[in-house]
Amino acid sequence: MILSTNNLVGTIPRSLGTSRSLKSVDLSLNQLVGPILDFHKMSTLQFLDLSSNNLSGSIPSSLGNVSSLTDIRLDTNRFEGLIPSSLANASNLQYIDLGHNLLKGRIPSLGSLCNLTFLNLGNNFLQAEDWEFLVSLTNCAQLKTLDLNGNALNGNIPISVGNLSRSLVRLILGNNQIAGTIPVEIFNFRSLQMLAMGQNLLSGVIPSLIGNLGHLIVLNLSGNKFSGQIPSTIGNLSRLNKLYLHNNELSGNIPATLGNCNQLYMLEVSFNSLEGPIPSELFNGTTLIGLDLSNNYLTGSIPLQIGGLIQLLRLDISFNKLSGQVPLSFGECVELSSLRLRSNMLNGSIPRSFSNLKSIEQIDLSQNSLVGKIPEFFANMDYLQQLDLSMNYFEGPIPTGGIFQNHSAVNLEGNDELCASAATTLYQFPVCTTTSAVGSKKNALLLVKVIPPVAIALISFICFVVTLLKRRQAETTTCYKETMKKISYGDIVKATNWLSPINKISSSRTGSIYIGRFEFDTDLVAIKLFHLEENGARDSFATECEVLRNTRHRNLVKAVTVCSTVDPENNEFKAIVFDFMANGSLDMWVHPKLHHNSPKRVLSLGQRLRIAMDVALALDYMHNQLTPPLIHCDLKPGNVLLDYDMTARVGDFGSARFLPSTPGSPEDLVGVEGTIGYVAPEYCMGYKVSPGCDVYGFGILILEMLTGRRPTDAMFTGGLSLHKLVSSAFPSRLGEVLDPHLSHEQQRACDRVLMRRYMVPLVEVGLLCSMESPKDRPGMGEVCARILSLKEAFFEFC
Structure with missing residues (x-):
């Protein structure tokens, strides 16, 4: 029976569970609700697919009694409770997919399923402190895929992982709380094509044995605490398509051997401490479509060979120490849609070859030392949506037309020698003046005649003005x-x-x-x-x-x-x-009734992610990119303003403080400032000013934005707080404390999946930032990295 993708609604008929002859049931990709059937009478059932619905309740233990079952697909629903251990009795099972549900508790032993080839338990709330289930899986000699992504796994990966099937193709352990180092036994899986361990607490160096995995296509070790150098043996992975090492503590040079990975099309090593030049060998192949080297300490010039990346769509090498001119060869990257060279030491002018970038949507060349005029061709780029040329040394007239007609899409701040057309009112620059050579000569002759009498009049006028100013101080x-x-x-x-x-x-x-x-x-x-x-x-x-x-x-x-x-x-x-911020404050959107607005003014999950990212970037800039660092001291939704396109901007710096250059100086101390509910607990005890004050306020802001509750809500009595309320429901009962308007917005099956996949990590950021002890809070650099990873994954999925 195949009824998938038919927009079916309601519950699964009970009569279906009495069938003794059905071999296949496919009701996937519908809108079915309620519990699933008791399967003990379906003795001939082999294939069961109920994925991508809205089914709830627990997974019945009677599934384990259907010995004929080979394939169970229950992913992307709302099943909760424990995974029934009776599944181990269905000895013919080859394929189990329970991902994207609300399952919790320990993972049962499934070692009796000798024919198992595929096991996906990802994106639930499963735990495995002792990892006993992994030991049992070593009996599954045919296992090719093990996906435990996005759960609550913690502790160290046991060395018994090396006893898993030698035919293992995909090992996915990302988005958990796994600590320790990578067991070297993993590098014995010579058939492995995907190794995903990103967003954990792994540390140590990346073993050079990584080069043994010659069939590897995807390697994701991002969002951990790996240190040391990127091993040059990664260059042995000739089949590698995607390499994610961003948000770690890696140092040293980018290995030139990466140029040997000639099938690589996605490389991200941002937010590390890499240094030295960008190796030109990196551009040997032409397959790269995404390259992110941002937020490191890279030096030297941008290699001219970058023009060889004719399929490149996204390039980010911002926040480094690169120098020299912007290469002409950029014009050969004709598919480029996003180019970010922000905050380097680049000089010279914008090359004319940029006019070849017909598909470009975003260009950020800000905070460099670029000179010359702003090219007119920017106005002819049909797809260009954001252009940031701020904090450079551009001069001359600002082009008109095209993107320059949209003030919010173009940032020209800090270019004091620019001027605007008299017909242009969008930019606060002086009007350009033009004087012909003939006019100059006539003016010169005229000045010779009029200077003497004008000088006398001018002296008289100055005396008059001085007197007038004294009278009109107002x-x-x-x-x-x-x-x-x-x-x-x-x-x-x-x-x-x-x-x-x-x-x-x-x-x-x-x-x-x-x-x-x-x-x-x-x-x-x-x-x-x-x-x-x-x-x-x-x-x-x-x-x-x-x-x-x-x-x-x-x-x-x-x-x-x-x-x-x-x-x-x-x-x-x-x-x-x-x-003027056209969309008011974040407080107005989170608490619309208190501002006499309609509750229909609801922020979507995507908007909340963007706002969280915007505020985090502002705080990271204040704490980590200013000298001396700046502490806001009163971060709250009322001080986060939203412009016409919902970009968030932090304001109201009346309580702000620049950290003194000498630790322990008198201005280092702070009284209890800011707003009750957002002030870090330690400041009531006379602690010194520190970035932890803003981190705490940011955490409370995130929790308030997601729950719709102020930290001073009347319900918070008897020791209960916003942090404790959310923490008590995290992660399995988050739906009980989240903003009900946000939950109401998420009706489609896809949206519900996104809520589970991205809401839990965002709430976790809020909880970490609002920890009572300042030493338990992350820095804003780490917070930015976490939210950026979430935001990019969210919008890539959407």
Whole structure:
């Protein structure tokens, strides 16, 4: 009976379980619900496929009584409870797939299944502290696939793993809590094609014996704590397609022998401590479609041979120490869709060959030393969605048309010599001026005639202005950056409709924020007025100015200008003008009812992942890329703002602190600052300022964003907290504490799979970050790596 992919709904009819003649039942890829049948009467059943439905309850032990069964596929449902040990009685079983369910407990002994070739128990909540099940599997001499990915396996892999079938093809142990080193016995599986052990707690060096696995196609050791060098013997893996070593502690050079892997099409070694040049041998083959060498310490120039990667789709070598010019040969990578060279020491101009990149969607050349004009051809790239040229030395006119018509898609900050067309209002750069040679000569002759009388008039005018300024102090302003727009008290009053309560969008003890629009401008702005009569408001203003002057990052709120003057009554007046964030604060989305919004304003899982990534990147920049490091000290959903495309930006730095250069200095101490519920516990005991303060706030923010509950919710009494609530339900009962609006959104079978596969690790990040003891919390570099891996896997799957 084959009824797969028919949109069937309801429960499985009980009458089906009484059939004594059926050999095959395939109800996969439907929308069936409820429990499955009691199978003890189906004595002839050989093939059972109920995968990709919404079935629930426990797996009946009667399955083990059907001795004729050879194939069981129950994956991608909602089965819970234990795996019945009676499965071991179905001695003819060859194929078992129970992946992507809610199964928990110990894995039973299945060693009696001598014909077993395929076992997938991945993406459940299974445990195996003693690994006894693995010992039993050594009797399964035909086993080719063992998939235990995404469970709760911990401890060390026993050396008995080496007794598994020599015909093993796929060994998948990723996304667990496995510690220790890789047993060298694994490298005796000469038939192995996939070895996936990423996202665990493995440490030590990667053994050179890895070169023995000559049939290996996929090797994933990412997200562990491996140290030492990448063994050169990896170059022996001539059939390798995918190599993932990112998010470890690897050092030394990238081995040139990787050039021998001429079938490699995905290489990721980001977030390590690799150094030295990029070996040109890496580009010997033409199969690479994804290459990520970012966040290392690589030096030297980008090899010209990179142009040989004619199939390359994604290249990221940002956050290294590469120098020299951007190679012309990039123009030969005509399939390229994403190019990231951010934060290096590249110089020279953008090569004209970039115009050949017709499929490019994202270009990030920011934080380098590039010069020259911005090429006009960027405006003709039909698929280009993001262009970041910030923090360079570009000059001349900004092109018009194409992507340059979308202000949010182009970042040109920090290029002080750029100018904009008079017709362009999207960029806050001075208008370009053009003067002909003839006009210059005429002006020169005119100046000779008029300079003497003008000089006399100018001296008189200066005296007049000095007198006028003394009388009209209410209209003076001091901005912290000369290139910023200059505004007066009167400008702010007009922009906010005379400080109308209707324009006020939020208020705190030290300041109020108004929405407004300056005269002759088209863009809305957010204007923060400081309540200078309140204690600490002046310090808050000074701190924000210092932070905004010394930081530049796409995930930090950007200031338009600053105003420091007096009002008509001669009272001190201070304000900061920010870009307006069209989608308000994260707090408004997580708690819509409290902001009088419709509950239908629900963040999807993908949006929550993006926001988590954006905030993590901002904190990583503040903690690890600024000198001295910057601590926010008041991270919470109300201080995370969302622009029109839901990109998150961290704001409100009134409580922020730059870490002092001398440890133990007086400014190193901190009182209890920030907001109750988000303040790290140690700060109530007079601890020093440290990044752990922000890490804790970030953890609480993640848990709040996923549960929809504030840390100060009325339910948290008697020692119960948001962290303890989520921890008590983690991982098997997470559905009980997650935001019900998010659960309501996830209706399709695919979405439910994604929830289980990616929600649990994200919640785990929140729990780790919000641990009570600061020494138990990860750093933001590690947090970024974890969330980045989740985010990329999520959107690749989608």
